[in-house]
Amino acid sequence: MLREDQWTAIRALVAERRRALVVQRTGWGKSAVYFIATALLRSLGEGPTVIVSPLLALMRNQVDAAARAGVHAATINSANTDEWQGVQDRVAAGEVDVLLVSPERLNNPDFRDSVLPALTSSAGLLVVDEAHCISDWGHDFRPDYRRLRTLLTELPAGVPVLATTATANDRVVRDVAEQLGLGAGSDTLVLRGPLDRESLRLSVVRLPGAEARLGWLADRLPELPGSGIVYTLTVASADDVAAFLRERGFEVAAYSGRTDPAERQRAEQDLLENRVKALVATSALGMGFDKPDLGFVVHLGAPPSPIAYYQQIGRAGRGVERAEVLLLPGPEDRDIWAYFASLAFPPERVVRQVLDALADAGRVLSTAALEPLVELSRTRLEVVLKVLDVDGAVRRVRGGWESTGRPWSYDGDRYARIEAARQVEQRAVLDYLATDGCRMEFLLRQLDDPHAAPCGRCDNCTGKRWSAEVSSAAATAAREKLLRPGVSVEPRKQWPTGMAAVGVGLSGRIPAGEAAETGRALGRLTDIGWGNRLRALFNEEDQEVPDDVFAACVKVLSAWGWTERPVGVVAVGSRTHPRLVDSFARRISDVGRLPLLGHVWLGEAMRRANSAQRLAGLVRTTETPDLSTVDGPVLLVDDRIDTGWTMTVAARLLRQAGARSVLPFALAVTA
Template sequence: MPSDNPFDDPLRVRATEILRELTGREDAAFRDGQFDAVAALVRDHKRVLVVQRTGWGKSAVYFVAARLIREGYGAERGPTLIISPLLALMRDQVAAAERAGVRAATINSSNATEWDAVLDSLTAGELDVLLISPERLTNPKFRTNVLDVLLDPARAGVGMIVVDEAHCISDWGHDFRPDYRRIGTLLDGLPAELPVLATTATANSRVVADVAAQLGEDTMVVRGPLSRDSLRLGAAPTATAEHRIGWLVQHLGDFQGSGIIYALTVSAAEDTTRALAEAGWDVASYTGRTDAEERARLERSLKDNEIKALVATSALGMGFDKPDLGFVVHLGAPSSAVAYYQQVGRAGRATDNADVLLLPGNEDPNIWEYFATASMPDEDEAQAVLEALADAGSALSVPALEPLVGVKRSRLELLLKTLQVDGAVDRVQGGFVSTGVPWTYDARRYAAVAEARRTEAEAMLEYEAGRRCRMRFLAETLDDPHARDCGRCDVCAGQWWDSGVSDDSASGARRILSGIGIPVEPRGQWPSGMATIGVPLKGKIPPEERVSAGRAVARFTDLGPGQVLRGFLADGAEDAPVPKNIADWCIRVLKEWDWDERPTVVVGMPGTTRPVTCADLATGLARIGRMTDGGQLSYTRDPGSPDVNSAYRVQNLHGAVHVEPTTAAAVDGQVVMLVDTEIGSRWAMTLAGRELRRAGAHAVLPFALALRG
C-alpha cells in the first residue's frame, strides 16, 4: 500500500525541491491542485487544463513538470514546447525558467537574428523549454526548421506541450485568436501519451468545456476560486474623454505605487500619455506600435518603479508579472467582463491592497462593435482572396495581394490567418497559395459567436451599473461556484475615490484631444542581435548620433486632420504638392513646437513614394520658416519594404543614406529639421538623422505630415 505521507513520494520530494529553486524560498509548498497537475503530466502523461486566478502559480506547474520530464521522471523525453501569446509573457517566463534551473529560449518576431543560435541549442539538446508564439505555427521556415525537429521521435521528441492563455483556443473565449485554432490540429497529430498542459485564468464553463474537448476526452480539469481579495474595485459614471483624462491628470497621485492605465485604442493611449506627461507625471505609452526593444525597457521601468504608470492597450496584458503593481485604471471599458477581469488581475498579486477603477466612455460600445466584427471573415472578401490566389498560380505576398482584393492590410492579414486555419490557403516561402480545398462560410458559427459577443457587452454594461458586488459579479461571470461579496468595492463599502475634476485639468485634456502636433519620440537603442546579420551597431545610440524629439501633424488613426492626411497620402493618390489646408496645419505645428533650439536648415528625406510631396513640403517649410533649404538626401540602394521587424529594417537602411556635399556644408554646426511625408517605425529618420549628425549637424529634429498607426 502507498504511504499516506506525501513526502514518501520521490516525485513530490523532487518537485518540491524544484519549486523552491523557482521561488527562491526554502519554505515554498505547492498550492492545492498544483502538484496534482504536475503528477498527472509527469507520471500519468495526461492532458490537463488548469483554470486558476492570476497569481495562483500556473507557470510553476509547467516549469516544475518540464524539468522533471527532462530529468527522466516518467519517461525520458525532449524539451517542452510552450505556446504563449505575448512577448511580455515570454520574457517573464524565460526569466522564471532560469530561476528554476530550466534552460529556456524563445523564438518570436522580436529576436529573428537569434533564431539560428536557438535552433543550434535545440538540436544539440541544450534546451529544456522553447517558448513560441502561436503565429510561429503558420510560418513555413519555423515548421520545417524547428517544429519538425521537436516532433521527431528519433531526437527524443518533444517532452510536453504547454498552451498558455488557453481560452484563446475557443471561439467563445473573450480573446479568441485564429492562430490558436492551429493548436488543436497540432495536438490531434501527437501521440496520446504525450503530456499536454493548457492554462488560463479567464474561462467560464462554456470555454472550459470547449478547450477540454479540443485537448481530448480524458482531459483532467483543475479549477479553483477566482475572486481576488486584494483588489478594491470601483467604476465611475460614463463620461467624455476630456473629463476622464482631466480626472487622471488631477488624481493620478491618489494611487499608491506604480500601475497600468488601460486605453481601448492606440490613439487614446498616446493622447493620455501626452496629457499626463505635460502635467508632470512620469508615464509612457505601451501599445501594439511599441517595438520589442522599447517594450522590454518599459516593462523593466515599471517593474523597478521608475515610472508612475504605463498607459497601455491590451498589448500589455496576459502574463505581465509585477507582483506589487499598485493600481489598474481603465479609460474605457473592455467589451467583456471576462477580459476586464484578466486585465485587472495584473494588480495586487503580492500585496494586501491594490486599487482598480473603471472610467467608462461614451464611445465604448462603438469600439466594441468594431473589434467584435473585425476578427470575423467577410464572405465576399474571403472569396475574392481565394479567387486571386487561384488565378495567380504562385505565391502572393500580402502587399501583392492587397491591391487585387481591395481589403485593408490589417483585415487582409487576419482573413488569411482564418483561411489558413480552415485549410483553404497555406503560407509558403514568398507568401500565400491556394490549397484548392473548398471553403464554405460558416454563417451559423459566426452568428453564434457574434451573439456571444453581444451578450458579453451587455454583461459589461451590467457591471458598470453596479447593482451588486463587483468582485462577485466578475467571479460569477466566470462561473466560479465560490463567488461571494468582497466587502471592499464601491458597491459593498461606498465610493472610495475623489470624483472632482477642476476646470484647468479638463481644459488641458480638451486642448490635447482637439489639437494637432503629435510628438515623435527619438529612438534610443539599436535592435539586439545586429552583429549576427552583419551590422556593427549595438546598445544605446550615442547622443552625438541621435535625433531629437520631433513632431508630426497628426496620426492616420486620428479623427479630423488624421483622416484628411490619410486620404491625401493614400496608396495610389496623386503625388502632388501640399495643399493649403495641410500647409496651414504644418505652420501651426511649427509655431506651437517648444523646441530647445530653433532649426535653421531644412533637409528632405529621400522621396521614394511621394517625391513631389516630400520636396514641396521641405522647400515650403524652409520658405515659410525663413530657414536654409539644405536639399534632399538620397538612397544609394533600395532600402526595401518597411514591413519588416526592427533588426532587418535597420539592416536595409544601414549605409544606404547619402548626404550630398552641398547638404553636408549646409548642415554643418546647424540645427536641422528633417522632413518626410510620414513616419512609421522611425528607423528611416533615425538612420538618416545619424548620417546628418555625422556630417556635422548640431541637432536633427524630425518632422512629418503623419504618423502611421
C-alpha cells in the same frame, strides 16, 4: 509550498502522462506546474518542454521565471530571428529544458518544415499557455492557435499536454477542450479554482466628459499605491494621455502595439523597477506581464467584454494586500467597440474572392500580390489567410500562399453566434457599470466561477466611493490638452504594390513633383478630445461646418508654419458631406482672403477595400480645376482623411495641373 491542485496537475502530467486543462486566477501559480513538471520529466530522460506563448512580454517573463526555477529556457520569436539557429542547436544538444515559441511560428514554413517535426518527436511536454486564445468565442482569439490541433495529432503517444488560462467562461472552456481534443471521453483532467483575488478593490467612477476624466486621473494618480497601468482603448488615446501626464510632471510612458519592441521592453523594465508611476497602455500590455507589487489598474474607457476586463485587472495585486482597480467609462466607448467589431471575420463573398484568386493564379502568391485582387485590407487579409490555412483550404509556403484545392465551407452560423455573443458581452459591461451589487461577484459570474460570492471590498459592497471632484487646475490643463487643435498628416510616399493587376499604371515611389506636402487635420477620430466632437459631426446629417469646429481649424491654420503661404483653396468633391466640405472651403477662402479655385473630383473609392482597390477607384474618373495661372501652393481641403489615398491622388492631379505644391487640410484623420 505548492497548492493541492498544483500537485494534482503535476502528478497527472508526470506520473500519469495525461492531458490537463487548468483554469485558475492570474498569479495562482500555473507556471510552477509546468516548470516543476519539466524538471521532473527531464530527470526521467524526457525531451524538452515546448510552450506555445502568445506575447513577447509573456515570453520574457517566462524565461526569467524558468531561470529562477532552475530550468534552462530559450525562445524562438519574431524579435530574435538572428538567434534561431543557435537556439535550435542548443535544443538538439539537450541544453534547453523549455523552448517557448509563438503560435505564429507553428506555420512559418522554415520552422514548420525544418524544426517542428524533430521538436514534436522529441518533446517531453507540450504546454498551451493563455489557451483561451484558441477560442474565437474568447476575448483574444488568435487564428494561429488553432494550428495546435494539428500539432497535437502529431505528438507521440504518451506525451502529456497542459493547457492553462485565467480567463475562460464555460463556453470558452468547452471550445478550447474541443479545439485541443481535451473534451469529454479524452480522460482530460480539468482543474478550475476560485478566481477572486482578495487584494483587488474594484470601483467605477463616472465623470461628465473626457476632460474631467483626464483631470481626475492627474489629481488622483499621486494617491494611487505604488506603480501601475492606465489602460486606454486606442493607441491615440494612450499617446495623448501619456503626453498629458508627463506635462503634469508624472513619470509615465506610452505602450502599444505600435511601440518599438526595444522601447516596449525598456518600458516594461521601468515599470517592473518602479522607475515610472504608470504605463499608459493598450491591451498590448496584457497577458503574462508579471509584477507582483503592481498597485493599481485604471481604465480610461471600458473594454468590450467583462472577461477582457478581468484579464487586464488581473495584472494587479498579486503580491500586495491592496490594489486599486478603477474604471472610468466614456460615452465614446461604444463607438470604439463598434469599430473593432467591424473588423471581424468578413462575409463569405469576400472570403471566396481570396480562394478564387489563389485558385485562378495556379501558383504561389505573396500577401502583397494577393491584396489587390480582393476587397480586404492587409491586416484583415492576413487573418482570413490564417483561418483558411487552419481549415486546410490554403497553405502557407515559402514566398506566400497557395491553394490546396480542398473544398471549404463558410460557417456562417458560427460567425453569427459569435457576433451575438459579442453583443451580449457588451451589454454585460454596461450592466457592470450600472450594477449596485458586488462588482467582483458580477465579473466572476461572467466567468462562470462556481465560487462567485460578494467580495466585501468593492465600492458597492463597502459604500466607499472615490470622489468625482476635479481640481480647477487639472480640469483646465486637461481641457487645453484635449482641445488643442491640430495633428500632422504625413503624405503617402509609395504607390501600393500590384496596381497593374487592377489596371492602373502606378508603381514605386511617388515622384517629388507629384506628391503632397505634410498636411494637417483638426483632430483624430480616435482622440478623446476633438475625436468626440468630430464623430458626432459625421454621424449627423450633412450640414455647414459648425462655428466651434471652424474656429479651431483657424487656430490650426494660424499655427501651421508653412514655408510659403498658400495662394488658393481647392475642395475635394464630396458625395457624402457636400455641404460640410463646400462650406469649409468657402469659409477658409473668406477668412484667409484666398481665391476659391474649384473642386477636384475623383472616382469613388471602394469602402473597406485595400489600398490598391481604393486607389484604382479614385483614379478612374477625375476632374481637376485649371491651375495654369496659379503661382504658389494650394490648400486642399476635405472632411476627413482615412487611408490618405484621396489626398494623394488629388494632390498628384493638382501638381500636374500647375500647383507648385499642395497642402492637405481636413477636419479629421481616422487614425
